[in-house]
Amino acid sequence: MIFASDNWAGVHPTIARRLSEESGGFAAAYGSSELDRKIEQQFNKLFEREVAVFFVATGTAANSLALAAVNRPGGVAFCHREAHMIEDECGAPEFFTHGARLAPVDGEYGKIDPEKLEAEIARFPPDFIHAGQPMAVSVTQATEIGTVYSLDEISEITSIAKSHGLPVHMDGARFANALVALDLTAAEMTWKAGVDIISFGATKNACWCAEAMVFTDPDMARDLPFIRKRAAQLFSKTRFIACQFDAYLQDYLWLDMARHANDMAKRLRNGLTASKHVRLGWETVTNEVFCILDKTVAENLKHHGAVFHEWNMPRSLQNQVLHNEILIRLVTNFATQSEHVDQFLDVLG
Amino acid sequence: MIFASDNWAGVHPTIARRLSEESGGFAAAYGSSELDRKIEQQFNKLFEREVAVFFVATGTAANSLALAAVNRPGGVAFCHREAHMIEDECGAPEFFTHGARLAPVDGEYGKIDPEKLEAEIARFPPDFIHAGQPMAVSVTQATEIGTVYSLDEISEITSIAKSHGLPVHMDGARFANALVALDLTAAEMTWKAGVDIISFGATKNACWCAEAMVFTDPDMARDLPFIRKRAAQLFSKTRFIACQFDAYLQDYLWLDMARHANDMAKRLRNGLTASKHVRLGWETVTNEVFCILDKTVAENLKHHGAVFHEWNMPRSLQNQVLHNEILIRLVTNFATQSEHVDQFLDVLG
Amino acid sequence: MIFASDNWAGVHPTIARRLSEESGGFAAAYGSSELDRKIEQQFNKLFEREVAVFFVATGTAANSLALAAVNRPGGVAFCHREAHMIEDECGAPEFFTHGARLAPVDGEYGKIDPEKLEAEIARFPPDFIHAGQPMAVSVTQATEIGTVYSLDEISEITSIAKSHGLPVHMDGARFANALVALDLTAAEMTWKAGVDIISFGATKNACWCAEAMVFTDPDMARDLPFIRKRAAQLFSKTRFIACQFDAYLQDYLWLDMARHANDMAKRLRNGLTASKHVRLGWETVTNEVFCILDKTVAENLKHHGAVFHEWNMPRSLQNQVLHNEILIRLVTNFATQSEHVDQFLDVLG
């Protein structure tokens, strides 16, 4: 009954096997092997155009270097107030951009409100040097709280960004979960909707370590080889990341795993909705579920072996909860079994 | 006949198997798993004292964050002119230290000359703000060119550093190769000789990605958890690095592999010495061999499938070579077979 | 009728004369002259203890280097949401701290609300590396909007900071204005109330360029000489800043000028209160006055030669203003004459 985070899970057997197979022989290092080339081709296919792909060690690296690639002096990037970049990366985006600022934008359900984005950008007039200058907009898809931007919502954000000349980054730590939730192709959810750079995460979805930066306009990535190397993010034996992606992208494994995770979350949601001991915090469609419950109920679940994290109660819910109630996050993944879910629901009652 | 670099090799079967075994189940992320704790204990044993250990993605990260941990404003770190930090890390150490300078120190055979170190440090008097302030000395063990510092040589460098209040870092990308070449323990080659921080590399020695920073004084690493996280170097599924070290350190596998690599280099050196077509650039004792040969000889070797890199001819040799002669580097590793070596020597004649 | 900003004014005749007198002769450069030493003594007297004083070129430099001096990796500094650091320094504090974050804290009348400060600090638990680590609290005195923290209010903030081990910085761009408004000594308003570092601004108060960083604990400034030099903020002919402070601090000139500016603001406030065409935005006590008026009234004032800036309407007032009303800021200074004020009020009617 582990619902703590998707990165508590291990590696899918197919990917583990692929890693083992790769262990022998010799291959050129630092991204120069044939396998590296092959994976780049796979990304081109996946995105239905020539893209530039760069492996990095962590999602934080992908997000930070994406901003670094488009940064300007006194730069300001706009993202949702609860974005991972702001909440959970210890200032890495600011560090890699030499002090750019992340301007938080509010919005319901973890999604940037377009009007508020406009208002926030307006606080930085192009020639007003005292405030700084806008340099990017970043959306998180799926969001940190289990929701997704619809295609229209993405387009609305990217239109605003473009009208101000700003590139758009998508933090796709849970890219696959969003894709299957919306039933879109990678191309549709990104560049066809105006997204320029994607943090393409696979680690949370059953790889042991596989994060890629995807630039849908390779020109934008011109300096990225140097940016990445200088950031100490160029693995020597890159083929061991490449082979994870090889297995990951083959035969729709990645989408199947994400679908499974989403399905497990749905099963969980359904059970939670039926229980009289909890209520959902809000509707989610990917592999995260948030629910409100009494502390003692949570304690009992833990006592029976359930593992999960308490979550900050959002302001909008603070008036709707009782004194003893808390918010918890439950995350599913490729390794979550329906038995885990059912056992959790049984204990809950 | 791949002698291009130790990181062209793959992963030792024992380590690959250990990785596969780890792929199932659930474990706490971000360095909090039991396996992470176990590996820390192994490092304590290995170094015969309590040390602080931090996994990072690359050797460049280990080197850069080591300097970041001890940096001061206007900081200057002293290292050999041919150190990896200076030659091959695209300015990462300078980037992570916000612009600290790497002051190159000369010395024969890839090793810092103690007198020259003193002279270089003397250029930065403690209160002379115009020049900057010394903050660390870094030695590379084994060196970039296949030699090693003897214990006395290390102590001489660290004594100078201590007399100026400077911590000493050891770039141990080939730590194991040096250890077996000198027949020393990890403790003897480091803190007992005055070394404070070690970039403990295992990737070049048969892991797919396993780099650790070791602080022999944990107090010195107080801010390292934040430094590493902010540097985007904290893996989520850390157990997959931990398990590599688990297999690596068990039953002396790491030393056996390094010994094998060194032995293969010795076999190569012996054969090269016997050949009339080449001569050694200088004596080496680890897994790198440098030799001078005619371009056409090199071409012929390549033609027969040998892979290796040409190397910059050091100034000291420039007057001793003929017009058509070049310097090449040959690197062995755990996967190098004696047949590879013999085949190379056969082609050479 | 120039009420645009205090830095639209020039230099007080006494200070201008002192500058002229200093123009001849020779003196040691880079802060080593006898005059530099003398001014340091004056600061010691002023603050009633040994302090460390560093001249810099701008208030932004003073603020930024103060944070740099106490920064930690992943550092977070807490300041009021409308602080100059956040609103008007183009990311300089973030730049000089290599990406530290300025966490905005709300509070009425431009002052940090102690409870909200506690709540904001609580979001960064000491060992939670994902969020970053607190490193300083900064208060602005006088605030950006003409108010001041009382001594009790300062102490309440500094107590909270100390309870978390955080140093306290005071942005004193209008230090003198606050001092005379509160009738306190420099020592009382700073270290006796728990303030550690002061951006001691004199430029806005009739110098041409005289900004000093004051560390009430010199130990905290140990690396500052290097930090400042590396920040390109060490003037060569420092005596020309020193001599401005020499005249500034002599015979209470600085306090007299601040008192005059505050008095002029008071005269303005009284007149505005009496007018039926405007109303005060809020009560101020230093040299800034904010008032709400109809756009056409503002246009008319400008038409008659008045110079001032429109100001962002704070949220708290947005429901209390009519469609055509705007908020303007009026700033007085040492050179403001009562005739200027009266003329302005006359035009206003």
Place this chain on the structure above:
Amino acid sequence: MIFASDNWAGVHPTIARRLSEESGGFAAAYGSSELDRKIEQQFNKLFEREVAVFFVATGTAANSLALAAVNRPGGVAFCHREAHMIEDECGAPEFFTHGARLAPVDGEYGKIDPEKLEAEIARFPPDFIHAGQPMAVSVTQATEIGTVYSLDEISEITSIAKSHGLPVHMDGARFANALVALDLTAAEMTWKAGVDIISFGATKNACWCAEAMVFTDPDMARDLPFIRKRAAQLFSKTRFIACQFDAYLQDYLWLDMARHANDMAKRLRNGLTASKHVRLGWETVTNEVFCILDKTVAENLKHHGAVFHEWNMPRSLQNQVLHNEILIRLVTNFATQSEHVDQFLDVLG
């Protein structure tokens, strides 16, 4: 008998007077005043084309921000081994460029040797990410040691730079001294010879603080307003820098002062050449003179009130000096009187 440095002198009476005159009245701040505009026009005239001009606080700031303006990730700037940037700026250029490297190039008489420049650039092949990427060449004119590049020498350097696509920066801390030594116009010595950015120093030549960055291609300076503001280098009362340049550039005052300083140095050189107690270190043509003399002679000079700095003996001279001999630097400036020089020579004998 002050020959310590040109910045030990004060301010020329004409400039001091101009500063006094400016002290009254009101003017727009942050570079928006009419006077700021006027000075920009003067620079356009001076450089015979439209240029972009930015005042900063120090020469170090000008040098550092020039590199920041053209920097690239993993950037490397080439300058002479004894350049001020390398020797005397405490790592500021590295800091402002987030860790770019200054690659020292050797060359006689303080001037970059073109062949060595080519060789050094060649160490950074365009696509070799491990080494970093070239981003600028910087020349110092006049050099740190009193010599100047001839027009041909400048062109040779800039041609090499251009052939590699690199912009050229000129550190002109003693720009005027070089100009009069070569009898060239500002345009001839800069953009007509391929120089793109100039650190236009006036502080050493009788201003109290007047440093400008001049971009001969304004497009190259597009982000400079933000770069400067973020660097805490935007003065509020800019008119007080502007007015110094106003007086400085009027009626050739700046050139007259530089000529005077150079003449005084010539008088000194002639006297030194005639003395049997010293010999020149090398020929200089601007306002610096370097000579070798016995320590006891130097002591005697100091005893009689002469002030000067000992200088590092260059390697090329180390075999030509006796044990007790040292190298000293003598710097003249606008305020040096022939009596000072003669008195010095008298004491010397």
